[in-house]
Amino acid sequence: GDITPAEARAKVERYFGAFNPGTPVAHPKAWVAKRSGVQREVAHDRVSAPRLSKTWNIPQYGDRDATLLDMFADVLAGDRTARLTRRLVRDEQIATSVSAFAAASEIAGRFTVTVTGTPTADMTRIERIVDEEMARLIADGPTELELEKVRAANIAAMVRGLESISRKATMLATAETYVGSP
Secondary structure, X not given: OOOOHHHHHHHHHHHHOOOOOOOOOOOOOOOOOOOOOOOOOOOOOOOOOOEEEEEEEEOOXXXXXXHHHHHHHHHHHOOOOOHHHXXXXXXXXXXEEEXXXXXXXXXXXXXXXXXXXXXXXXXXXXXXXXXXHHHHHHHHOOOHHHHHHHHHHHHHHHHHHHOOHHHHHHHHHHHHHHHOOO
């Protein structure tokens, strides 16, 4: 509104001047929660298709393993030609969509694979295939072609992101918040 800097300062001092600053907030330490065994939850609802989500705890943003898991997710299900998507959606036609992502945050993150099955899909079979494809990728690693595709897609996404002011601001703020430097 219509206010001068001097008036604004006087109001700030009047309403907030009596408050002493609090204790500085401590920066939280990175911590990946350890899990043992398998935890399962089944939810039922009136939906046309079943869905499987598998989630693992992973390291925080900026950790090399979190970055590698992000690439792992792209190789596994980054697009319609990725290993798991191709097998479940195109080849075996028992799923309608597949996604995988590594969502790293300040303290830790999570790696999630989600598969939406066809209405009559055998979700036990889908889970077995997810486990097989992940085990194969872990054992054999990605192919050079897969790595090059992921690299190209990541570079293209970065360039597209730099064309947007809001995306640029998000990238700078994320790096400042999580690793202390934009």
